[in-house]
Amino acid sequence: MAQTRPFFPQLKWRALMSSNTTLTLGFCILAFFIAAALLAPLVAPFDPILQDASARLQAPTLLHPFGTDNFGRDVLSRVIWGVRIDLQIALLGVLFPMIIGTILGTVAGFLGGIVDTILMRIIDIVLAFPFLVLMLSIITILGPGLASFYIAMALVGWVSYARLVRAQILVLKTMDFAVAAQSLGYSRLRIMFRHLLPNALTGSIVFAMSDVILVLLNGAAISYLGLGVQPPAAEWGIMVAEGQGFITQAWWITFFPGFAIVCLALGFSLLGDALGDMWEAEV
């Protein structure tokens, strides 16, 4: 033992260093977007919904660095204003399913038996439907809008988290520390959420961050179908959709909002990786 001990602090330090590069990078990207969202009225050169018939479909110039769209709106300004909505979609669209799924997965995995069976069958049913079809039908029932989108996302998206966490909990609950907690007379809630869940969370965090990409794309798809954010609001999904018809003449209408989606997603996923590593390194 004495031989290997001094390794640990050093290894941990190295692990933190290597994850720090991803952490810093992810954090910078997100900070950039958040700054853009906060400062949108100041940094955006034009009004995002102001139409200018004289400046339709202009290629990127110094005046319009990202060009203009078919209504003559400045694409840069629209991308900047779009951060406000898309950040919200990314955060809320992931947060709700993650919370619901993690809690239900923990409960199902820990209690087992009939609770587990019922929850898992519900998950099977949800998964049996094509994701988008289910989303669309829920949103149609609730009426178009962002609120409906979040609700639909929460109702459909939790299943992945539940599965992920449940599998972890099943392994963890047979481990001695869980049995020890039981033998010491701790309440079930305490065992579930104080002892088991923190040890099962890594996968959930990392998955959530990569899930951000899917949620953003979903949001875009829903908006494209006219069920999410309503035009003329600046949202990247709508912008991509609107620019689609002009892709051969004016690539910039689609390219820049698409690129913004990629960057934001990248930021989240880098941050997620780093956070997951840090959460693990704490053990």
Next chain:
Amino acid sequence: MTILSVKGLSVSYQDKVETRSLLEDATFDLGQSEILGLVGESGSGKSLLCRAIIGLLPSTKLSVTSGDVVLEGRSILGLEEKAMMDVRGRRIGMIFQNPTSHLDPVMRIGDQICEGLFRHGSYSKQDARVQAIELLTQVGFPDPARAFRSYAHEFSGGMRQRAMIAIALSCEPEILIADEPTTALDVTVQAQILELLLELRKKRGLSIILITHDLGVVAQTCDRIAVMREGRIVEIEEKRKLLSAPQHSYTKTLIASHPSFDDHLASRALDDDIVVEEPHIKPIFEVDDLVVEFNAGKSWFRSKAAFRALAGVSCQIFPGDTIGIVGESGSGKSTLARAMIGLTPITSGDIAYDGAVLTLKRDQALRKLRREVAMVFQDPFNALNPRMTVEAMLREVLETQGEIARNAIDSRIDELLELVGLDVSFRPRKPKSLSGGQCQRVGIARALAVNPKVIIADECVAALDVTIQAQIISLFKELREKMALTIIFIAHDLAIVRELCESVIVMHHGRIVEAGRTEDVFDNPEQDYTANLLAAIPNIDPDKPIGTRTVARAIQGN
């Protein structure tokens, strides 16, 4: 004749920050058909030494800094990877501690053996099959043709280890390196595997390097013993010389902490008269015809035959007693313990703790149990929540129990740590930064935090080094004296039970086969099973044979 000689081998760890020496100046010779035992605590560099010999260092940050490895007059240290691959397997074979993780789960045992045959020899498919079956026969499979077609999961731990030996033998190596080959196995199975190694040495003239932490294992199988500590071979000597006249102080500690039988016979005999039977005391635990069944694979439409972990167990445990429950793995020891504190559902029978019947008034009995009975677990790392500090763990117990005022908790934590021999500075540490022995101490402190009347220790020293085992055992003895604890000590290591326990229960296949005072049971076992269990224990006396002949018969009998 020397077949392999290691000369001044040093291995060090190097990264940007520092260079540390992990193995220093290891020198030894291995003779033709000699068995060399390599003993030492975990982390002493035993495994690293062997890996360095076959050129498979576990990390790129490790490198051989000096020394040489000579195999039959030829240095193999600087050999290219391609030439080295020929040495591995064909010249030097290796078997590992955990056969389960070293066998390919999706490949038939036979195919895994044939793989080695094809790699190192020129066999036709038919010949390879014949040869593989021959090998399986040699390592003692009763039905080698069937074993050839089987997968690893179809075998028990001992059989898997045999399969792994067969695979290692398939390349006909001259040297076999066995890295803790029996650590994960029961004593009886361990004895069989060791006997198999001895037999192979005789038949094939194999030279063997046997790595283990159990001095008993090497004493009975090896010719020479090398003792390692902190990367150095501190002593290497013919086994009888080493055991009877150890030179190095560490070797002496190692021998002293080996819980071998014979040393205790004398002292036990003296104690005998002092202990007085107290039959009028009410038992603290009463178990009556307890049956526990597990449903293996229940489905909605049919219930498969249940597996009986306990088949009618009755016993009484008196307050202040230290009772050992022994038996092979799968004999139901742990199930009994877990059923006693209500962690495992009972199929039929009764358990009463201090008058509270668990089967009748479950909630009430459980509340009492949780407050007065605590458990210590086998794997010290597993038993602690990796995310919590030592302090948080103890605080949690004290807060949940709610028997101590909030402002007194702090001092109680210090008190508990002191009780198990840990410094106050351990409070903010997490399990990761503790050694196995320290973890186990924290586990015991957590158990004591309940202020229990009874402690159930489930194989709590099995995962620890011998020297640390000895420390934990003496800690238990000390606590028993200080706190008048009743201790239920579950172990497969009978020597430890002998040392610690006043009475003992021997279990086999979910039944109690023998129970009574430790001396009576161990000195005059009434049942063959007990006798065989006793005979299979590795003894530090090299002249005692490993008692597997009788054991093997008993196992076939079952």
